[in-house]
Amino acid sequence: MKKIVIIGGGIAGLSAGIFAQKNGFESIIVEKHHTLGGECTGWDRQGYHIDGCIHWFVGTKEGTPIHDLWTTVGALDGVEIYHPESFMAVEHDGVTVNFYRDLDRLKSSWLGISPEDKEEIEEFCSDIKRLHSFSVPAGKPLDLMNPIEKIKYIFSMKDVGPIMQKYGKISVTELAKKFKHPALREAIASFMPEGDYGAISVLFPLGTFTSGQSSIPKGGSKALAKRMVERYLSLGGTVEASCEVVEADIKGGTVKGIKCTNGKRFEADYFIAACDAKVLYEKLLKGRYPDLEFEKRYNNPDTYPLASNIYIGIGYEGEMNDVPRTLKFPVETVDINQNQKPIEHLQMTHYGYEPNFAPEGHTVITFAINQFEPELDAWEALIKDKEAYAKEKMRIGEAVIDAMETRFPNKKGKLKLLDVATPQTYVRYCNAYRGAFMGFWPTISGKSLNHTGRIKGLDNMLLSGQWLQPPGGLPVAVITGKDTIMRICKKEKQQFVTS
Numbered sequence: 001m002k003k004i005v006i007i008g009g010g011i012a013g014l015s016a017g018i019f020a021q022k023n024g025f026e027s028i029i030v031e032k033h034h035t036l037g038g039e040c041t042g043w044d045r046q047g048y049h050i051d052g053c054i055h056w057f058v059g060t061k062e063g064t065p066i067h068d069l070w071t072t073v074g075a076l077d078g079v080e081i082y083h084p085e086s087f088m089a090v091e092h093d094g095v096t097v098n099f100y101r102d103l104d105r106l107k108s109s110w111l112g113i114s115p116e117d118k119e120e121i122e123e124f125c126s127d128i129k130r131l132h133s134f135s136v137p138a139g140k141p142l143d144l145m146n147p148i149e150k151i152k153y154i155f156s157m158k159d160v161g162p163i164m165q166k167y168g169k170i171s172v173t174e175l176a177k178k179f180k181h182p183a184l185r186e187a188i189a190s191f192m193p194e195g196d197y198g199a200i201s202v203l204f205p206l207g208t209f210t211s212g213q214s215s216i217p218k219g220g221s222k223a224l225a226k227r228m229v230e231r232y233l234s235l236g237g238t239v240e241a242s243c244e245v246v247e248a249d250i251k252g253g254t255v256k257g258i259k260c261t262n263g264k265r266f267e268a269d270y271f272i273a274a275c276d277a278k279v280l281y282e283k284l285l286k287g288r289y290p291d292l293e294f295e296k297r298y299n300n301p302d303t304y305p306l307a308s309n310i311y312i313g314i315g316y317e318g319e320m321n322d323v324p325r326t327l328k329f330p331v332e333t334v335d336i337n338q339n340q341k342p343i344e345h346l347q348m349t350h351y352g353y354e355p356n357f358a359p360e361g362h363t364v365i366t367f368a369i370n371q372f373e374p375e376l377d378a379w380e381a382l383i384k385d386k387e388a389y390a391k392e393k394m395r396i397g398e399a400v401i402d403a404m405e406t407r408f409p410n411k412k413g414k415l416k417l418l419d420v421a422t423p424q425t426y427v428r429y430c431n432a433y434r435g436a437f438m439g440f441w442p443t444i445s446g447k448s449l450n451h452t453g454r455i456k457g458l459d460n461m462l463l464s465g466q467w468l469q470p471p472g473g474l475p476v477a478v479i480t481g482k483d484t485i486m487r488i489c490k491k492e493k494q495q496f497v498t499s
């Protein structure tokens, strides 16, 4: 039986492990942290559970390939799906714009706000609807398809192709400017931070959301990862946790083994790096097998931006059934920077639909504030002074509570700070390059990466995970984990199986 060592037990590593076991390999996941799941996680504070990942989960619609994939890896076993009525609500000058799941409702509510935008609203809604026939491809990756499969694949994209072209060419800001009403403009613009981001980043989430393909698996991110761990172990996979891989031992283009900080060494026929790409190329391979596609992106962060988060958990002594699950509201005096400017909005998500995330009658709330260069540099510098770092986290947490009390005066005195994670938290726990929480973000000027994970010069090591395809996220992680095993099966000239 051939052996596979998987470096990293995030969603990509778990997916690779599950398919390795299903395909008759002996596998082990070597993970630096004491628990598996990587960025798909959550943590407990003061009787509350802070969900650190899933805000929307692509793959909740039965009958779609990505749903089948999540089911095969055990992620959705016996899980109830929560379907929020709105993707997000955005407040602007006393007007609330809702991105409703029901597209007709979205349309009529927007027409109610701005009848003079009728033409744009109808075009926008009709384009979102055209995406309903699209489902995330989760079968064979392109490089493994034969010509007939490729033709079928291209044909399956016939409705999506024109929409991708149309919205891939204009920025989110340009799309927003097509609308006359300032609240609609603001709502669309607020999908992405300021920058050269393609408007497709607005259309795709809304396409999957309004077609029922993305919702929320109840129980949260940590529980989802745990179900995958259980599936992996039940198939005979093994795990070595709290074990950071530091070096690959290479002879003549073949990886012979990997070495860990605790002195352990693992040998195998194949090695899958389901960890951060930068960790692979620079740390494990010591820069000796650079990848030009990745180099280009690392060296041009303006064209190929990546983002991390400040992630704040707050406990509220009360229920929030009257507030949309995800709400973006304007703030005036919060001294937190994004792209070197003070933020003008805060985005909160509450978990009122999760009874076990908070003590009875209470609600847990999270705030995510995207961080880009140069704030990522600032966090990198700040963590060197532990006291100043802790103080800054506290200051940010308190500033967010103040802003929330200004927006919701009736909640004053009932909010408590539970935790503040920073970009450096993701560096520390997941070895994430610059604390990135997805891959490279798609921009108009940047070319989309579609990487097979093969490493030039090495015949038995492959990269897997969120960095291989933009924008990353859970679907890319689970798909690329599977794809890596498909590629290994091809090399071994054996049929890939899913059951």
Ligand SMILES: Cc1cc2nc3c(=O)[nH]c(=O)nc-3n(C[C@H](O)[C@H](O)[C@H](O)COP(=O)(O)OP(=O)(O)OC[C@H]3O[C@@H](n4cnc5c(N)ncnc54)[C@H](O)[C@@H]3O)c2cc1C
Residues within 6 Å of the ligand: 007, 008, 009, 010, 011, 012, 013, 030, 031, 032, 033, 036, 037, 038, 039, 040, 052, 053, 054, 055, 056, 057, 058, 243, 244, 245, 246, 274, 275, 276, 279, 309, 311, 368, 429, 430, 431, 432, 437, 438, 439, 464, 465, 466, 467, 472, 473, 474, 475, 477
């Ligand atoms: C706040 C937040 C919100 C998010 N929201 C969503 C969402 O709503 N929807 C969505 O689809 N995605 C979301 N994501 C993104 C999603 O979590 C990630 O894209 C996905 O989990 C990445 O999985 P991965 O396996 O590719 O990488 P990771 O999760 O980074 O896993 C890599 C693993 O490798 C381990 N590792 C690293 N280096 C080593 C080493 N040297 N030795 C051993 N182990 C190592 C790490 O500890 C980690 O466990 C969110 C992420 C964050 C942080």
